[in-house]
Amino acid sequence: MNAPPMPKNVEQVLAYVRDKNIQQVKVGLTDVDGVLRGKYMARDKFENSLEKGFAFCDVVLGWDSNDQLYDKGKLTGWHTAYPDAPVRLLPETLRLIPYEKDTPFVLAEFEGYAEAACPRGLLRRVLNKARHMGFVVQAAAEFEFFLFEETPHSVRDKGYRSLRPITPGYFGYSLLRAGVHADFYQELLDLCRAMDFPLEGLHTETGAGVLEAAIRVDEALHAADKAVLFKTFTKILAQRRGWMATFMAKYSRDWPGQSGHLHVSIQDAATGKGLFHDSAKPASMSETMRWFVGGQQRLMPELLAMIASTVNSYTRLIPGFWAPTDASWGVENRTTALRVIPGSEKSQRVEYRVAAADINPYISLAAAIGSGLWGIEHRIDPGEPVKGNAYDVEHTPERALPRTLGEAASRLKDSEAARALFGDIFVDHYAMSREWEESEARKAVTDWQLARYFEII
Structure with a gap:
């Protein structure tokens, strides 16, 4: 219902x-x-x-x-x-x-x-800025998540190894898998409708036990609320039936990472007219959209800590795994960090593909939208789109993304644009929290280190 x-x-x-x-x-x-x-x-x-x-x-x-x-x-x-x-x-x-x-x-x-460090308050302030510029921002999130026949106790007993996914093997867009587990799909769809974060799509992705859910578009603050609620209540629903869901960026080196792509468009606040569409321009991209994408591209290396927010996030950002490695953009190109999706006045949008399922929806949308507004203010042109495989393109150094969370936190702290967009208190507090996250990770002795060094070194 x-x-x-x-x-x-x-x-x-x-x-x-x-x-x-x-x-x-x-x-x-x-x-x-x-x-x-x-x-x-x-x-x-x-x-x-x-x-x-x-x-x-x-x-x-x-x-x-x-x-x-x-x-x-x-x-x-x-x-x-x-x-x-x-x-x-x-x-x-x-x-x-x-x-x-x-x-x-x-x-x-x-x-x-x-309030200066509150994630929801941060996004609200960015959207207030959009309002002052005459814009209303629409957004939607889509998440990939793995499901396991495990419990919070069993995953710990197993040391998070040899977990049993609800289905084996690769089988994207599988009607077979969806049919076998139709009861869970229906429970999830019903829950999302009943709690007002309805899905417009739900299907298996490529990997053992992985699903992808696309949440319906809404005004950006409500879209972020819905994304937060979706992640939480999907986990609850799974655990209530003796399963577990994970939204880690990459839970295993053997399987693809899990995306948390963000779709964004802007409308004229007075008329409701979509401002990204111009049928007379290449890919129907208006000047406003080009500047928005230009700002997203220019600031992505500086704001990456707000999107790739965990140490685990950076294990996903490698070539060949449907995740970008540079601040690139293209038209209908899934190898780039920013994918322009041409369409009608209502449907033309940009997909912020660098984001993974581990995002804080409020903070990541604040970064994706704030950088776009900055691009409009400064009329940043993104240059030519990448055609073909973005992994084969030699990008300029300024478009290279940080490779670790610590490096990303440092870039955020040094970003004048971030401080202007989000305030010193937020930037300092959030960057500190990401530096802490990386310092905690450095204390870990991993399975890889044991296998690498225990006997041989």
């Missing part, structure tokens, strides 16, 4: 929870890594918080995805004693959780001093 019409403002939500005699509401917000954190809230507490806001420990912005505290944070840390930060609930995000007897769920975001 489709999502029922939901209340969209404070008064309507208050009336709804009182009329339905709802006893608790689930609330959530994302941390720096895009992990949805939250809690159940009693109705009286929720009602008061909806009108006056509430407080949430700012450690959510001061730890990594494994709940380990950053050691060099300035925004929050032991030196601030991890206080509660003000948070606002977002009544327009209300939806019901079907498998929890229609328990309401509402997203939230940090405000006050913590």
Whole structure:
């Protein structure tokens, strides 16, 4: 069933929870890594918080995805004693959780001093900039994810090795696989519709147990909300049936990586007219679209840490695995970092293909959109599109992408454009968090190191 019409403002939500005699509401917000954190809230507490806001420990912005505290944070840390930060609930995000007897769920975001580092707040500020320029931004995410006949306990017992995918072998776009597991497909499609992040496509990808889901287009802030919710509730649905889903960029060296491609277009805020389409120009690219793509291309090496945000992200960015290795662009070219997709006034868009499934949707969309707006402001022309295999093209050094998360974090810190677009507090805090992530990775003794050095060296 489709999502029922939901209340969209404070008064309507208050009336709804009182009329339905709802006893608790689930609330959530994302941390720096895009992990949805939250809690159940009693109705009286929720009602008061909806009108006056509430407080949430700012450690959510001061730890990594494994709940380990950053050691060099300035925004929050032991030196601030991890206080509660003000948070606002977002009544327009209300939806019901079907498998929890229609328990309401509402997203939230940090405000006050913590808003500068809040991922959702970051995207909202970028979209406000677009509004001031006369634009409305439309976006959609599509994710690849692997499914396993495993549980959180079994993967740990196995040391994350020899995992059993729900299906064997390569079999992209398989109607056989989709038919065998039709019950799961239908459960997922129904859940996505019921919770208002509907899919426009779902199919097997190339790899053992891997699916690809395309979320329907929406205004960019809502599109990011839907992407965050999709990742979380897909994992929940899988675990409730004794499976596990992973959105790692690359979980195994033996299988392709998992993309998290972002589709973006802009409209005139006054008329709703699509601004990327000009039928008189090559590939129907308007000047506005060329500048937008030019900005994305120019700033991609500087902003890559905001898109390729984990150490694992960089294992995917290698030639020949459907992931770009340079800030390249092309028309209907899946070997480039930016793929221009010609179409009608409504459908013409750019696909930001460097992104993987491990993205924080708010931060990655802020980078993809912010760099495009910067390109329009500075009228950055992207040059000629790549034709054929982008891996065979010799690119200029300034288009080379950072090869490690540490290098990407350093480029972000040094980027004047990033600081102008996103603010010093966000850039410094986020770059610090990525440097921490890489420093944690350097402590690991991997299977590769053991096999390489244990006996021979």
